Amino acid sequence: MTETILLTGGAGYIGSHTYVALKAAGYEVVILDNFSNAAEDVPDRLELITGGPVQVYKGSVLDRPLLARLFAETQIDAVVHFAARKAVGESVVKPLEYFETNCSGLVGLLQEMDAAGVHRLVFSSSATVYGVPDETPTPETAPHRHINPYGLSKITGELVLDALAKSDPKWAFGILRYFNPAGAHSSTLIGEDPSDIPNNLIPYIAQVAMGQRPVLQVFGNDYPTPDGTGLRDYIHVEDLAEGHVLSLQALLSTGQSHLVNLGTGAGHSVLDMIAAYSKACGRDLPYEIVDRRPGDVPVYCAQVDKAREVLGFEARRDVEAMCASSWAWVQARARGNAY
Numbered sequence: 001m002t003e004t005i006l007l008t009g010g011a012g013y014i015g016s017h018t019y020v021a022l023k024a025a026g027y028e029v030v031i032l033d034n035f036s037n038a039a040e041d042v043p044d045r046l047e048l049i050t051g052g053p054v055q056v057y058k059g060s061v062l063d064r065p066l067l068a069r070l071f072a073e074t075q076i077d078a079v080v081h082f083a084a085r086k087a088v089g090e091s092v093v094k095p096l097e098y099f100e101t102n103c104s105g106l107v108g109l110l111q112e113m114d115a116a117g118v119h120r121l122v123f124s125s126s127a128t129v130y131g132v133p134d135e136t137p138t139p140e141t142a143p144h145r146h147i148n149p150y151g152l153s154k155i156t157g158e159l160v161l162d163a164l165a166k167s168d169p170k171w172a173f174g175i176l177r178y179f180n181p182a183g184a185h186s187s188t189l190i191g192e193d194p195s196d197i198p199n200n201l202i203p204y205i206a207q208v209a210m211g212q213r214p215v216l217q218v219f220g221n222d223y224p225t226p227d228g229t230g231l232r233d234y235i236h237v238e239d240l241a242e243g244h245v246l247s248l249q250a251l252l253s254t255g256q257s258h259l260v261n262l263g264t265g266a267g268h269s270v271l272d273m274i275a276a277y278s279k280a281c282g283r284d285l286p287y288e289i290v291d292r293r294p295g296d297v298p299v300y301c302a303q304v305d306k307a308r309e310v311l312g313f314e315a316r317r318d319v320e321a322m323c324a325s326s327w328a329w330v331q332a333r334a335r336g337n338a339y
């Protein structure tokens with residue numbers, strides 16, 4: 001029997017790629033999204049990629065009557081929960097909005113799941129739960145540390161799930177700590193599409209490559225890294241999406257919870273990424289070194305053994321593929337809806 005998966009935030013960057021991966025793996029998928037950080041045409045694009053209708057409930061994960069209706073109308077087997085706020089800087093200014101969406105939203109969803117008899121959930125966590133880690137590559141056993149309200153909201157989510165799993169064996173959770181997602185789908189029909197000034201490196205470089213912004217600011221070159229710029233573990237969004245499929249398969253087949261990092265295990269500096277993107281777009285992209293960004297961590301890099309052992313997960317795509325697919329996507333996006 002085909003299992004049906006609810007994707008909250010399924011029209012967003014990682015959610016939309018996961019939709020495609022889940023359909024390719026044979027699941028039925030229902031999306032819940034309020035389109036606060038996703039383009040309205042994402043479902044049409046997903047239809048083009050997957051060749052079938054896309055079922056979407058438009059609304060917030062905080063809308064309990066909507067959740068109750070969704071679970072009453074569709075027999076859901078498991079949930080992949082992306083719907084959350086994710087801008088670190090904004091979380092410092094508006095912490096309550098982060099706790100409301102990311103913490104209360106999760107708790108309400110779990111209550112509606114319980115009422116509907118659904119007890120399997122994959123949770124979008126983040127390397128941010130390590131704060132400034134003592135150890136890199138960082139293992140899952142590293143302690144929780146928060147350096148901003150966003151990080152605190154993700155730690156809280158993990159702790160809620162841990163307590164719930166301990167309260168009753170009927171629950172099982174896959175907690176996935178993402179490192180730095182990058183790149184876009186090979187179809188060029190979906191990718192990262194920030195509606196505002198991008199906070200993150202790759203979408204910002206993409207806008208410089210497109211000529212929409214004159215120069216990339218490199219936030220500091222005096223970190224304790226080989227070239228002095230911040231080091232990150234960039235993971236292709238299609239690899240990340242496949243990690244969700246493996247997590248779900250493990251949850252549904254074993255009923256056992258797991259918590260894993262999803263990264264590649266390799267670190268790349270800001271200058272490495274500028275070089276890789278310059279190669280992808282065919283010109284040297286302009287950048288200037290400026291002060292460190294407050295709150296930035298020098299190095300994030302995943303220890304990846306546990307994901308390999310528990311899920312059989314291995315990232316396959318490199319930074320060249322991430323930059324090339326991002327570049328293909330932003331050009332296609334700029335051509336508009338002529339797809």
Ligand code: UFG
Binds near residue numbers: 202219
């Ligand atoms: N950077 C620049 N210039 C920019 C943007 C970023 O130099 O315009 C640098 C940063 O200083 C950092 C690196 O590029 O060294 C990556 O920065 P991002 O903003 O792309 O990503 P972060 O690692 O800071 O944060 C991301 C997510 C967080 C998450 C964290 C850890 O945005 O939500 O990864 O997983 F918590």
